[in-house]
């Protein structure tokens with residue numbers, strides 16, 4: 589990845605954080621964790637899903653408390669997040685709104701439990717005019733699982 593790259597990621601339970609950290613170590617890209625206001629999501633998957641479903645139904649997305657750097661400096665932004673209901677999480681929806689107008693490329697990566705569902709398609713559907721590259725999607729309890737070889741192969745393409 590011979591470009592100026594930025595890693596932006598949201599992670600509730602640190603799985604995506606670990607993946608983001610691996611990418612950071614391999615690439616040396618700048619990295620920033622996207623956060624939401626404390627109390628936005630309960631500390632429980634099922635209860636988080638209730639909040640998430642309401643957010644999607646009403647399009648009331650969570651407020652991000654992280655200030656983004658000057659994006660025009662970067663050629664590519666790697667956007668990481670967890671799979672929620674086979675889709676992108678609401679913080680990533682909010683982040684994609686904030687990225688509108690960015691002229692470079694955007695490459696998603698995700699961590700899920702056992703089924704990535706429609707993550708890439710949902711990401712593209714919420715990406716507006718952003719140019720979206722094929723993503724890297726791995727599962728902690730299913731296949732495709734994380735491997736250094738598959739991650740390196742993806743990084744060579746973005």
Ligand SMILES: Cc1cc2nc3c(=O)[nH]c(=O)nc-3n(C[C@H](O)[C@H](O)[C@H](O)COP(=O)(O)O)c2cc1C
Pocket residue numbers: 598599600601602603604605632633634636637640669670671672673674675699700701702703704705727728
């Ligand atoms: C609301 C919610 C919905 C989820 N839906 C899915 C799903 O559809 N498929 C899946 O494989 N994992 C699902 N998971 C599990 C997470 O994607 C998985 O544990 C992920 O690695 C969590 O990433 P994080 O630690 O960065 O938050 C869901 C988790 C939550 C909280």
